[in-house]
Structure formats: C-alpha cells, structure tokens
Amino acid sequence: MNLVHQLINRKSSNALTQVLIFLVSFLLALVVGGILLALQGHKDILSVYYYLLIQPLTTGNGIAKVLVQTTPLIFSGLAVAIAFKCDVFNIGVEGQLYAGALAAAYLGYALQGLPRLVHVSICILGAIVVGGLLALLAGWLKVRFGVHEVISTIMMNHMISNIVTLLVVDYFRNDGPTARTPTVQDSARMLSLSGSSQLNSGLIIAVLLCVVLYIVFEKTPFGWQLNAAGKNLRATTYCGVDAKRLILIAMLISGALAGLLGAERVLGGFGYMQVNFSPGYGYDGITIAVIAGNNPFGCLLMSLLMGLLCTGGTQLNVMTDIPSEWVDMLSAFIFVFVVAANAVMLKLPELKEKRLSRERRLAK
C-alpha cells in the first residue's frame, strides 16, 4: 500500500499521539504564520491571534457565528471520513451538496400545507437521496468499470454544480437580483437556535451523527468491515467481505451526508438556495477528515477549529489589514504539518528496519 493510503487510514487507535501531533502542528503553524506576518511588517502579532482565535469566543453572538460555520464542516468532514474509512476518496462532496441543497430547496418551497415535521423530513430525505445517489453513481462506476473515484467525483463536481446552476437560473429562479430559488415555506425551516444568526438545529443533527458514526465505526460489524477494508481492501475481500458492496454503501452514506449538508444550509441557514453558495465545504471536509484521522469526534473538533478560523478571519479582516487568505494559509500549514508528521511516523519503522539490516550486513 502506498503512503497516501496509509496516511488517510493511519491507525487511529493511538489517539493521544494524534492529538499531540495536532497540537504541535497547530502551534507550529501559528509560529510560521506569525513569522510571515512579521516579515510583512506587522508588529502586533499577538493581537492578530487575539482577533483570530479569542475574540469571536468572547460574545454569545460570536460563538453562534463560529457554530454556524462549524455545522456544514462537520457534515462534510464526516462525509469524506466515511469514504476514507473504506479507502475510497469522495472528492465529490462539493457537487453532491449542491444537488442536495437544490432538492431540499425545491421540496421546501413547492410543497405546501404540510405539517412542519413531515415537511422538514421530506426535504431532508430528498436531499439525502439525491446526494447519496450521485455518490453511489461514482461508486458504481468504480466497482463496475474500475473508474477511479477521484477522477469521476471531480468531474461530477463540475457537471453537478453547473447543472444545478442551470436549473436554478432557468427553472427555479426567484424574481430579484440574486440567482436563487424562492424562499422555502415556513413549515420547511429547521428550528433556529439563535435569533440573530443562522444557527439552527442542523448543528444538533451534526453532533448526533458524530456519535452515531463513532458507534457504527467502533461497535458494529459494519464498522469493523469498513476499518478492515480501509487498512487493506484486498485482504478484506479474501476474508469473505463483499468489498464492492462495502464501497457502494460507504459512497451512499458519504453522498447522503453531503446532501444533508446542502439541506442544512438551505432549510436551516439561508432559507433558499443561492447558486455557488458553498465556499468549498466539500474540499474543507477532506482537510478535516485527514487531520482527524477519520475519527468522528476528531472531525467535530477540527470543524470547530475551522469554524473559529473562518469567523476569526472575518474579524481579522475587518480589524486589521490582513487578508482572509492568510487564514486559509494557516489552516493549510496545519494540514501540511499533520500529514508530514504522520508520514514520518509511518516511515520511521521502515527506516529503522533498513538501518538495522544494513548494520547487520556490515557486521557480517
């Protein structure tokens, strides 16, 4: 197995090591980011980090904003993680979430007079089904024709987001300057958790899903199969597990989570679907899942951090002259350091083995 596969399915049993690696990487990223700012002539680095990491958490409104940003990232992180678990790359979350969002928005405004429970359920189900089926298509292409899912899902991202844009602009468009669907019925709105922000019950769904997926991964035969398949797909097949079925199911769930992300944004966040609303949730999910080592709770924590960086980045942009791209760079540093540290950890035994054998040879 090559290094990439080992990296995305590294043994998560040693959680403490992973947490340590993360913390060191995080601090290192802050230091490097600080040095870069200092080189650009910024003097007050500490206040930069205050605005980025502390200030958003000092007000209730700020915390709500962080959680708003966190919610979709949790879904996206989990969606990528479950595919990674069984060694499949779902790069297509970005497209699947648009399809799910459009489904939720359409069902949300076209259906009328339903009780809230039924209406929200139908919208969420619609989004899950659409997202899931699209991911399943990529999975099917893989198991049936051997089309690599990275290729097919990236291609499908472009296709789906353009088709969705076309549908919104030409068929489901609301009158007005913005290219978006009409607002969904009140009966299709998720429960708002804070009056002034987009925070909604989607967050509760996301956190519950973390718990559920943790239980599925750790305590069920299916989770065991996924784990085994992630470690070595071929060996798992020889153990009598239907790997193709496993891949299809993992993709289906992954796509369903992406659809759920879209539904949360539409039913809980905006109340409508606007074209190109995603700032790249699907790709952030990959970062999150890799750093979290596919651990659902790791995804949750990582999403919280990314949500904080996102909110703090806005604050930083307003309070100082530092562009929000600097914040993107910071999270990229964290990613690179975590991956590098893990790569070294993975290679270490191998290198040690090589040195030992060389020494043995020399000794002879």
Next chain:
Amino acid sequence: MKKLLALILALVMALAMTACGGNAGDTENTGDDEKAPAIKVGLLLEGSLGDESINDQAYEGLLKVAEDFGVETKYVECDDTSKYIDYLEGLVSAGFNVICCDSFNQEEALREFAPQHPDVHFMILDTEVSDIDNVASFTYATHECSYLAGIAAAMKSESNVIGFIGGMQIPTIEKFQVGFEEGVHSVKPDATVIVKYIGNDNSAWNDPATAKTLTMDCISNGADVCYHAAGASGMGMIEACVEKGIWAIGVNIDQTHLAPENMLTSALTKGDRAVYLFTESCVNGTPLSGMTVLNCANEGVGVVESEFMTEDIMAAVNDAVAKIVNGELTVTNVMSY
C-alpha cells in the same frame, strides 16, 4: 445493513422532530444608541481587489474619499456570499457608520442587515433599493455615456458605418443602443449603425466567439468603429477590432489596457463617483437615501479622454455634456416609462 439504514432513517425522523419546534427567535438589537462622532467609511467588495472592474473602481472612490474628507476608510474583500452579513456586522461593530456595497449581489444581505442598524448609512451600486430609509442605491444613466461614445464614434469614423454589439436584447442593453445611435446621428445624421445582438439567454454575456464573428460581420460591411455592451463577450469584439485595425469603444470601466492601440475611448459608469457622492452627503449631514441615478450632471457617467480623443472630439463631447446637464438636450432613455 438494513439495520443501519433503518437507524439512519429513524435518526432523520428524530432529528426532524428537533428541527420542528416553534421558532422563538428573539431579535436582538445590536445597534448602538450613542451617536458616533466621526464618519468612518467601510467598503464591502465582491471578491478581491485587482479585478480591473467594479472592485478596483469602488476602491478608487474610497481612496479619493479618504483624501478629500480626511475620514477613516477601510475595505474588506469577501468572496463568500454567506459571509456578506458577517462582514457588514464586523464593519458596523468596528465603528464604521458609512458603508458602501459595490455589487448588486450584496442586495439580499443588505436588505436583511440594514433595517437592524438605522443609525448606519448604507449604499449599494447598480441595483434599485428604495424602500429602506438608511440605504441609498445607485444606478447608471447608461444612455448618456453611450450618447457621448456615439459622438466620439461618429467623429472618428471615416466610412460612416459604425457597429454596436449588444449582449441580450433586453431594455437594459437597448438603453445603451438607443443612446449610442442618437449620439452617432447627432453628428452624422446619415451614418449607419449596424446593431447586432449576441443571443437570447445568459450565455450571451460570456460568448466572445460569437461577439467576434458578429464584429467581423460589421467590419466586412464597412464598420470602422465598434461599441459594445455585452459584458465579457465584449472581449471578442475588441479582439476583432485589433485584428482588423479598427477602433473599439469599451464600456463600464476604462478598457484601454485591453487594446492600447485601438481603444478609442470607453463609456464609463463610475462606481467610484457613487462612493464619493454618498460619503460627501454623509459628511454634510444629509445622507442620500432611495435611488440616485448617476448621470452626466453628477459626473457619474462619462467617457475616457484618451490620447485618440482629439480636441474637436472632446469639444463636441463636453458641449453635449453641458447641454445634457442644463436640460437643453435629452437623450432617449428606453427604460423611462
């Protein structure tokens, strides 16, 4: 596996239930009661600086505002539609009390945000918002700058045939066309304006290939000056003009850099002027509100005085501007009914 699916289904139902309580959102009033003494101007950009379009233009206005009124200014770049409100809120909480939004895409966010902050003055470009007291919106008298461009085109033309490339045939663009034609005919009543439209759907704004073909068609029919109102498709027209060595006229911003040797002038819609006028009104204590048209009278539209605009052309243009301003001359606005 069925168990898993059943679990997920049950979960969805349960979660939908939690999603279905009454929405007891208490709207919290974040507006400050104390009067902010000094004026601080914030500018919300759609995307980033360096777009050589609306963002750079609005930023230019902001720089001028800082220079002329000595007020504190700040721009923020936002490429994420879901964060417009966060940025607006950030600006307001940082004490900015005059806030300019440079794109019609920000209207939705502004409509939601502005009413909650009655003591802050907002403006937005290129769209119409007239129902919120503390929001001013600016639109452009594009027929007037097109008229001026028409004068320049007619005076520069030797063949007396002039091309017009429009994106979609909708009133917004016909406003350019009719203004332009009137400008041409005011100089040379018997000159021909060949009018071509690219398409009937939104792809017309981003179809330089068709624009180029249509321009070539105009040129083979004798056109030696072409003007466009076709968004990104205009690139195709400019390309054709460069290839055939005829004059091109740009639109919205100074497009000289796209064809330094062939760009006669550009019909300007000055977003920077809107930022300036709005800030000026706030500094004077009489903030604009409702809809304002940027026209010749308030220098909100105009043409670029390039090196190719000879003295007699500029004299004719300035004369027309003066006549439009004092009401002697009215350019037909196809949308004014």
